[in-house]
Amino acid sequence: MGHREDLLEGAKRCLLEKGFARTTARDVVKESGTNLASIGYHYGSKDALLAQAYVSLVEGMSEAFTGEANAGLTAAPGSLERFQEMWSNIIATMREPGSFWRLSAEIVAVGDQLPEARDHLAKAQREGSRAFVALMADVSEDEVTEDAVDTLGAFYTVMMSGLISQWSFAPGTAPGAEQLTEGLRRLIQGAAKS
Known part of the structure; x- marks a missing residue:
């Protein structure tokens, strides 16, 4: 591995241990075995590196979204059953001790102090919205229209943000997938009556 990859892996470990606000450039250098100049050369700044490390952690969670370790999503694309399975x-x-989703809650809470990281993550969020739509529809991300990203993808992203907040601050009362699915079912039924 070169310095760029070493920095990214070191930054991921630092984020999981310390979070965004408490991770310093020196922490990343120590964890990665590189030097301070490498951060600027490869990523521009510590905040940009941390943002990229976070995005990389999220991308690594795709198996958790699909349950691939347990044979992937099995319900029909677009169905309420698939919705429940994915969530x-x-x-x-989120139930796992030390869940990395707390980093998402942290960036929301301290985002104004980390503008470069916040801006980078805001751009990455759109691609996350696209991935949600593709996963629910069982299509490639290339097939997801911009309109679908702006509507359905935004809906899933807002749900994710809300779940992260609830599971970070009140896991004992945070909803499960069954509750979310029943809520969606009732919303659909109510909309059909109007």
């Missing part, structure tokens, strides 16, 4: 897999990762 059940995601919520399972």
Whole structure:
């Protein structure tokens, strides 16, 4: 591995241990076995490196979203059953001790102090919205229209943000996938009546 990859891996470990606000450039250098100049050369700044490390951690969670370790999503694309299956897999990762989703809550809470990281993550969020739509529809991300990203993808992203907040601050009362699915079912039924 070169310095760029070493920095990214070191930054991931630092984020999981210390979070965004408490991780210093020196922490990353110590963890990665590189030097301070490497951060600027490869990433521009510590905040940009931390943002990229966070995005890399999220991308590494795709198996958790699909449950691939347990044979992937099995319910029909677009169905309420698939919705429940996907959210059940995601919520399972939030139940784990030391869940990395707390980093998402932290960036929301201290984002104004980390503008470069916040801006980088805001751009990455759109691609996350696209991935949600693709996963639910069982299509490639290339097939997801911009309109679908702006509507359905935004809906899933807002749900994810809310779940992260609830599981970070009140895990004992945070909803499960069954509750979310029943809520969606009732919303659909109510909309059909109007």
